[in-house]
Amino acid sequence: MGEFELISHYFAAAPCAQGGEGVALGIGDDCALLDLPAGEQLAISTDTLVAGVHFPAVCDPLLLGQRALAVAVSDLAAMGATAIGFTLALTLPDVGRDWLAGFADGLGRMARRCAISLIGGDTTRGPLSITVTVFGRVPAGQALRRSGARSGDLLCVGGPLGNAAGALPLVLGEREAPGELAAPLLEHYWAPLPQLRLGAQLRGRATAALDISDGLLADCGHIAKASGVALQVNLAQVPVSAALQAFLGREAALHAALTGGDDYVLAFTAPAAALSGLAETVHVIGRVCEGQGVTLLDAQGQDITPQQRGYQHFRETP
């Protein structure tokens, strides 16, 4: 087999290469073809992961395949979309059969968990880099935007934050931890499960939503700016996992939850009346007010918004 036959062999063999609902034509022609039910819009997002920048240059390809797909699908969840398919643009320095088999396996596992199909791609030679473009469908006009938050809404997140940031020193081999602490953190880093079901539940309920990738405070800044409102975050309400707290201690765990990034958990705003019946992992962490920017409050309601340069992302500049 030549290089490209080898690659197509692995990905064609992956279960995720089977066409799913909405996929009229998958891999193998000049384009893939999607069908879209009447009254629905197509949601599209693209994410690139570069070796040595977004993941360690040497890592388990199975884990990498899971993560590369998950971080992209998370954007579909953030819009309230149902996943349909994805394309994979894979740039590889060389073709190792074990690496490809592992990567395709990881990609396939996450594809099954998200009910999404590989519909096309491009393989090129070069420094290791992975670009995944995802496609979903959402009823017309019901996509969750960042721009609809209104004063009086509550601010919520879809689950504990900071696990992926906490896992980073483990991923990089800078620290070690007992297996029962390390496992849930590493799981969140390497296989964050996109909150597709919560996103779908939020259609018609949430006024604004996104998935947390830059860190809670930075991403709250994106909602505040897009909606023309201020967001107040109550530190005491920010959820952190028991594993993260045990690994880092309470203060560092909260720091990771506020600024760490890579959570791929939804953050959203909604009127209080719209929250009944949502997933139990949803936590109210603050509220929407008139004004601009993001304010962090302690348990006494004191403004403890960090001012350091490292937090500049959530201080939006014009």
Added chain:
Amino acid sequence: MGEFELISHYFAAAPCAQGGEGVALGIGDDCALLDLPAGEQLAISTDTLVAGVHFPAVCDPLLLGQRALAVAVSDLAAMGATAIGFTLALTLPDVGRDWLAGFADGLGRMARRCAISLIGGDTTRGPLSITVTVFGRVPAGQALRRSGARSGDLLCVGGPLGNAAGALPLVLGEREAPGELAAPLLEHYWAPLPQLRLGAQLRGRATAALDISDGLLADCGHIAKASGVALQVNLAQVPVSAALQAFLGREAALHAALTGGDDYVLAFTAPAAALSGLAETVHVIGRVCEGQGVTLLDAQGQDITPQQRGYQHFRETP
């Protein structure tokens, strides 16, 4: 401005970032949103260009921007689709304002020529690499596939071949040529114009189609394999430009046209009766027969199919 504000500044300023027909939501949220008219399917293709592999590491960013979009849009033409939008995943080693301004300008110029809008993207730090994913629409069931060629059809191409391959030594600085020879070749390399109009004309006429990117003989092999037929190419009918022939001589020009790649000209099969009224640049270059593989015939009908290893791509293996 920070890194990402700088980048969004350039691409938001580019005319191609304006939403066009079918774009319900462009850059700035977690996903872009597309509308699709009833009875149409969405066509999707993705292409990656890597510095030092697909283009010289040092080159004019304006030309690179044009080329990166053109080679991707060409896949929409090959399916008979109408262009709607594209996403850009741009990985850059550093952020140079002049480079970004030039690249955005080139991207915008090609976007206007193809009537396609930038709808989203991702910018990351790393070795220079560009992944463009394009979206088009095509009436349901009318997309041009590779698999419909039938014995008795004629084999056609949308214009002269080999110009981009002929330009390569000029691009790489290995040769020089007088301006009047070099200009049309370089234009074809850096700004190949996707044959969207011809592709649309071919809906309901062509039985199979693709855009020539791997070289005529290799790509004819793809049609032959997908359709389960044999293709005969008549060397004397293969069109080459006057500029290419003057630059390389007749024999080398034909060699470039047969195997050079990067043409982004359509190749298609159709019954003779379906060819009337097509663009004047269309040339009949052979025919479809029972059997398999691609055969090259000289003016006397002798089989002169090249057997060298360099041509292996059009010798399909099971």
